Amino acid sequence: xxxxxxxxxxxxxxxxxxxxxxxxxxxxxxxxxxxxxxxxxxxxxxxxxxxxxxxxxxxxxxxxxxxxxxxxxxxxxxxxxxxxxxxxxxxxxxxxxxxxxxxxxxxxxxxxxxxxxxxxxxxxxxxxxxxxxxxxxxxxxxxxxxxxxxxxxxxxxxxxxxxxxxxxxxx
Amino acid sequence: xxxxxxxxxxxxxxxxxxxxxxxxxxxxxxxxxxxxxxxxxxxxxxxxxxxxxxxxxxxxxxxxxxxxxxxxxxxxxxxxxxxxxxxxxxxxxxxxxxxxxxxxxxxxxxxxxxxxxxxxxxxxxxxxxxxxxxxxxxxxxxxxxxxxxxx
Numbered sequence: 001x002x003x004x005x006x007x008x009x010x011x012x013x014x015x016x017x018x019x020x021x022x023x024x025x026x027x028x029x030x031x032x033x034x035x036x037x038x039x040x041x042x043x044x045x046x047x048x049x050x051x052x053x054x055x056x057x058x059x060x061x062x063x064x065x066x067x068x069x070x071x072x073x074x075x076x077x078x079x080x081x082x083x084x085x086x087x088x089x090x091x092x093x094x095x096x097x098x099x100x101x102x103x104x105x106x107x108x109x110x111x112x113x114x115x116x117x118x119x120x121x122x123x124x125x126x127x128x129x130x131x132x133x134x135x136x137x138x139x140x141x142x143x144x145x146x147x148x149x150x151x152x153x154x155x156x157x158x159x160x161x162x163x164x165x166x167x168x169x170x171x
Numbered sequence: 172x173x174x175x176x177x178x179x180x181x182x183x184x185x186x187x188x189x190x191x192x193x194x195x196x197x198x199x200x201x202x203x204x205x206x207x208x209x210x211x212x213x214x215x216x217x218x219x220x221x222x223x224x225x226x227x228x229x230x231x232x233x234x235x236x237x238x239x240x241x242x243x244x245x246x247x248x249x250x251x252x253x254x255x256x257x258x259x260x261x262x263x264x265x266x267x268x269x270x271x272x273x274x275x276x277x278x279x280x281x282x283x284x285x286x287x288x289x290x291x292x293x294x295x296x297x298x299x300x301x302x303x304x305x306x307x308x309x310x311x312x313x314x315x316x317x318x319x320x321x322x
Contacts, residue, residue, distance in 0.1 A: 038205035042197070046213040053220065054302060123202045123283055131207070132283045139286075140251060143293060147248050150297045154304055 001027040014059050022052045039127045175225050183225040190218035198291040199284070208287035212294030219299045228306055237303065240296040247293025254282055254289070 001024050008020035025048035032041040113130050123129035131139050198211030223231035 039207065039210070042206055043210045043213070046210050046217065050213055050217055050220070050298060053224070054305065058305070125202050125204065125207075127205070128202045128207050128283055128287070132202075132286045136255065136282075136286065139290070140255060143248055143251055143290060146294065146297055147244070150244060150300055153301055 001031070015056070018052070018055045018059050021055075022048060025051075037127075039125070179225045183221055187218050187222055190221070191215055194218065194291075194295070198287055201287040202283045208290030209294055211287075212291035213298060215291065215295040216298035216302075219295070220302050223302065223306065228303065231303070235296075235299060237300070240300050240303075243292045243296035244300060247289045247291075247296070250289040251286060251293070254285055258282075 004020045004024040004027065008017045008024065011017050011020065025044065029041045029044040029048065032038075032044060113134060114126065118124075118126070118129075123133065194211045194214035194217075196211075197206035197214060198208055201207035201211065219231060219235050222234055
């Protein structure tokens with residue numbers, strides 16, 4: 001995964017960058033599978049395939065796929081500062097007690113869901129019972145985000161698609 | 172976009188049905204096995220996108236017209252909201268009021284199954300719409316658009 005992301009950043013060809021990002025995504029799906037989260041693994045895999053198709057189509061149709069990039073010092077400085085901030089806050093939060101064991105998170109809120117999920121919803125898949133029963137309001141927000149993005153995309157892309165006869169499109 | 176070769180078209184015709192059935196399985200058994208409305212909806216959308224890539228947009232729109240996709244997109248969101256408001260009549264928003272059923276049966280867990288189906292319709296039609304929007308509304312090339320913007 002790390003190798004794939006480094007290649008994606010450093011390569012000068014857009015198509016190979018897209019394919020390296022896809023490799024990172026598939027490796028992430030396998031990682032989710034090993035961590036025991038098949039729901040997330042399925043979603044990651046499927047969305048990765050779809051995004052890969054769209055990105056490759058977009059990349060191939062571009063005229064110049066090779067990008068001459070110049071390294072921006074401001075970007076480097078900013079990313080270094082944010083990396084330091086992440087490390088600093090992580091040390092502040094976990095510094096005293098040490099990190100929890102990998103794959104065994106601090107179960108404070110989720111213990112309630114795990115214990116009451118099956119009797120409360122009669123749903124065999126605990127993930128679905130959480131996202132569609134306990135947290136259905138959040139899922140509605142997610143659906144709304146998707147809906148709004150479709151509206152925006154259609155409204156933006158429609159400009160020269162649905163032009164009337166003799167109409168002049170404002171630039 | 173007139174489509175690809177005969178080999179691709181034949182294999183696509185053969186495979187698309189299986190993909191849709193698998194997506195429906197992922198949706199309907201979302202409360203029993205891993206999966207759910209979102210993943211299943213994306214799989215169904217992938218089937219239609221495969222049709223569009225292989226056969227061109229005319230065949231894909233004859234399978235799933237744009238109007239139908241719009242209606243499914245909005246209707247999925249609306250059904251999701253209505254199921255949420257249905258809970259208000261008994262208790263609170265998104266209260267699980269339907270019959271819970273027996274664990275590990277298909278018709279169990281109350282409102283989760285209809286919510287999954289609503290999400291699947293919504294996700295499938297909206298992702299198909301995004302792809303078709305990218306495929307159709309780009310009459311001119313990117314370069315011409317950029318040059319127009321700069322001019």
